[in-house]
Amino acid sequence: MGKSANQYLKPLTTEINANGNLSVGGCDLVDLAKTYKTPLYIIDEFTLREVCKNYKDAFSKYEKINLMYASKALCTSAITTIIAGEGFGFDVVSGGELFTVYNSGVDMKRVLFNGNNKTYEELEMAINYGIGRISVDNFSELKLLNDIAKQKNKVADILLRITPGIECHTHEYIQTGHLDSKFGFDMSQIDEALILIKNKYKNLNLKGLHAHTGSQIFELKVYQDEVEILIKEILRIKAKYDIDISEINLGGGLGVKYTDSDNPPSVFDVSEIIINTIKNMCEKYNVDYPKIYLEPGRSIISTSGVTLYTVGSQKQVPNGKKYVAVDGGMADNPRPSLYQAEYVAQVANKPNERNYEKVTIAGRYCESGDILIKDIDLPKLEEGDVICVYNTGSYNYSMASNYNRTQKSAMVLVNSGLSDIIVNRETLDDLIRYDVIPSRLKEC
Numbered sequence: 001m002g003k004s005a006n007q008y009l010k011p012l013t014t015e016i017n018a019n020g021n022l023s024v025g026g027c028d029l030v031d032l033a034k035t036y037k038t039p040l041y042i043i044d045e046f047t048l049r050e051v052c053k054n055y056k057d058a059f060s061k062y063e064k065i066n067l068m069y070a071s072k073a074l075c076t077s078a079i080t081t082i083i084a085g086e087g088f089g090f091d092v093v094s095g096g097e098l099f100t101v102y103n104s105g106v107d108m109k110r111v112l113f114n115g116n117n118k119t120y121e122e123l124e125m126a127i128n129y130g131i132g133r134i135s136v137d138n139f140s141e142l143k144l145l146n147d148i149a150k151q152k153n154k155v156a157d158i159l160l161r162i163t164p165g166i167e168c169h170t171h172e173y174i175q176t177g178h179l180d181s182k183f184g185f186d187m188s189q190i191d192e193a194l195i196l197i198k199n200k201y202k203n204l205n206l207k208g209l210h211a212h213t214g215s216q217i218f219e220l221k222v223y224q225d226e227v228e229i230l231i232k233e234i235l236r237i238k239a240k241y242d243i244d245i246s247e248i249n250l251g252g253g254l255g256v257k258y259t260d261s262d263n264p265p266s267v268f269d270v271s272e273i274i275i276n277t278i279k280n281m282c283e284k285y286n287v288d289y290p291k292i293y294l295e296p297g298r299s300i301i302s303t304s305g306v307t308l309y310t311v312g313s314q315k316q317v318p319n320g321k322k323y324v325a326v327d328g329g330m331a332d333n334p335r336p337s338l339y340q341a342e343y344v345a346q347v348a349n350k351p352n353e354r355n356y357e358k359v360t361i362a363g364r365y366c367e368s369g370d371i372l373i374k375d376i377d378l379p380k381l382e383e384g385d386v387i388c389v390y391n392t393g394s395y396n397y398s399m400a401s402n403y404n405r406t407q408k409s410a411m412v413l414v415n416s417g418l419s420d421i422i423v424n425r426e427t428l429d430d431l432i433r434y435d436v437i438p439s440r441l442k443e444c
């Protein structure tokens, strides 16, 4: 089986064009930087659709599959429209994501609400929208959701989020399925939750179990362990309480290739291990195949994204590093400062030059930790050069801030030589839009 799009470092349409510049989606990146200014997020529609197709192909042999996109990775109205068009449902974790997905005309039955502290208003909104599933995270939420559903005379279809106790080898901030996690019911608390649902919470209908072990996962074994734990749990619950649970949600987590040394498995490898493990377990225990939910985020959107920056000032530390500052940094991509994440970049206006020197790409924000890429070999940089950082589609814009009172960057969708703005650049007026000066201050 071939490679899937998450195994590439650059968008699949990346090339050097006739002008000798980098291009993505048939658009010259230097032109895009001029037209839309920098920092600029770019999403390559071809790569995004390709990875969606990879997921659909990979799981096509399993009938009861429900593919959902974890919209926390990147949630804008154009992105949700494309991904819904590819036949995906959505995992949302806030009223904001829920609203965005609803507003893009997505079938609400294909939406699942996750999160460890959903508010009353958010749960109410989910029920009003007729959401497909709510993954209940803890005892407080079981009660809250039951109360809301009862008031509305509805029954909410739920999954129980559990912590399966699987340690995946990723950054500790993005591990979620280990035992000491803030997410989900501990395995030892499942029985108490089941008894409450069965005897007390009549407005909740338990459909399945949900786990998510972590993010940027490279080990296939994690998926095998997860399937085995969830199916064994379903069997235990059936034997002990005669409750039928027909759905398992395996979360997201598949990794992407940020650097040459990253080697994530393909979507096809993941599907094979999941489907084979389910088949083996179900045949062994003579039970029906469960309905499977998957909610990948990063592996869907990451590779399609690049960010463009313009080179500004430079500083050579005597006998030390050479810093080259760009016009963005931790406010548009907090991942290097938050997780020591590594990225690869090229110079869009001279990708063929070989007069390399080792530089550190620094951001423009007032913080020493605002370094985008440490010690990268790039052609000698000059003011005005356009730097293209790869694999920024996930958890960049979605985690962006206005730190130092800067405006959030624009986002452009490229395809076959066309470029369209899908998120406008914020303006200075946007920055003060929600400021209020109490009138008594004006009187002094």
Ligand code: LLP
Pocket (backbone or CB within 6 Å): 070, 072, 073, 091, 114, 174, 176, 212, 214, 215, 216, 251, 252, 253, 254, 295, 296, 297, 298, 299, 335, 339, 394, 395, 399
């Ligand atoms: N489902 C659940 C319940 C999750 O918590 C997550 C991610 C996903 C699905 C999607 O995981 P993915 O396929 O994207 O790995 N900000 C961090 C990543 C945090 C991920 C949180 N949960 C980063 O920039 O690496």
